Amino acid sequence: MTGVRSGPAMLLTLLVVALLAACAAPAGTDGDLVDGWPMLPAASYAPPRPGECLTGGTFSAFEQPDRAAPAPVDCAQPHLVEVVWAGPMPDAAAAPAWDSDATRAAYAACDAAATAYVGGDWHGGRLLPYLSIPGAAAWRGGVRTAVCGLAEAADDLFAPLARTGSLRDGLKDPRPLALDCVDLQGGDVSPEGFYRSVDAVTPVPCADPHDTEFVGVWTAPAGPFPADAQALNATVSKACFTAVAAFLGLTETQLYNRKDVYTFWDGLTVAQWRLGDRAAHCFLNVSTNNPLHRSLRGLGTAPLPAS
Known part of the structure; x- marks a missing residue:
């Protein structure tokens, strides 16, 4: 007589069959849970383009x-x-x-x-x-x-x-974005009318009252950022003094003998230098007691124009 043995294996088989039956697709469905769902797009980044x-x-x-x-x-x-x-x-x-x-x-x-x-x-x-x-x-x-x-x-x-319109070709003639004349704002004005400290450098049309004019850019030689602020100031001031003399059409000795035109510069911050930009803006500067209303380019040895 052949008998049927039951045990753990038989119980496991019965359990699997029961589970498969329970997971069967309901009537009227195909069992595809994502049927008709579009796939999510891959992550992407479209950087801004030049001109935008x-x-x-x-x-x-x-x-x-x-x-x-x-x-x-x-x-x-x-x-x-x-x-x-x-x-x-x-x-x-x-x-x-x-x-x-x-x-x-x-x-x-x-x-x-x-x-x-x-x-x-x-x-x-x-x-x-x-x-x-x-x-x-x-x-x-x-x-x-x-x-x-x-x-x-x-x-x-x-x-x-914040502005409207494009900057493209802004430094081509007639150079609408050129840096020309500026007016300084600061504190601690000397009796002669010069700021001992400057808080803001405001671009203005050269026909408007101003005390300062941009003369050019000087680029420092490559190397570590100067640790000595006084030495940096002396180096840049000397370079800008040369630029101011050339702008006025003077020798450096002639400019030195003038007591009404001085040198001012800005730029060359640590953050700027770390990026590899070592450009300084060079300016000529006159007393706030005698504001200018035109450019001094090529002034030579002539006196400052009357305010």
Whole structure:
């Protein structure tokens, strides 16, 4: 007589059959839970393109913006930045530091693109650079693009201005974005009418009252940022003194003997230097007691024009 044995194996077989029966598709269905559902698109990032304008946010020149570039807007609408270049950054395990060779290479490309975009050295315009590199979260998401732009300087050369219209060719004739005359604001004015400390450098038309005029850019030699502030000031002042003399059509001795025209400069911050930008703005400066109403280019030994 043949018997049927029951035990753990038989119980397991019965359990599996029961589970399969329970999971069978209900009548009228095909059991495909994702039938007709589109797949989610892969994550992507479309960087702004040269010629596009960006609105919103604020930034400080030569420093990483607090947030990534906002969405583009029509340049006819108010905006802060106009994109002049967007390019790849080398892949790495982590996002590049602001003070890194990768960021300096991106800034060098940005600098060259900005000059080409406006038709002249952008340092000679009422312009501020904008550079944004991917942050840690964006980098982990696969973003490897640096974005470079320019902004028009506001009432202070160190702050951006919301504007409409394009900056393209702004330093080609008639050079509508050229940096020419400025008026200083500061404190602690000497009896002769010169500021001992300057708080703001405001671009103005040369026909408007002003005490200062841009004469050119001087670029410091490569090397570490000077630790001695007094030595840096002496070096840049000497270079700008030479530029002021040439602008006026004087020898340096003749300029030294004038007591009504002085040298003023700005730029060369630590943040700027770390990016590889070592440009200083050179200005001539006169007393606030005798404001100017025209350019002094080629003045020579003639007296200052009467205010």
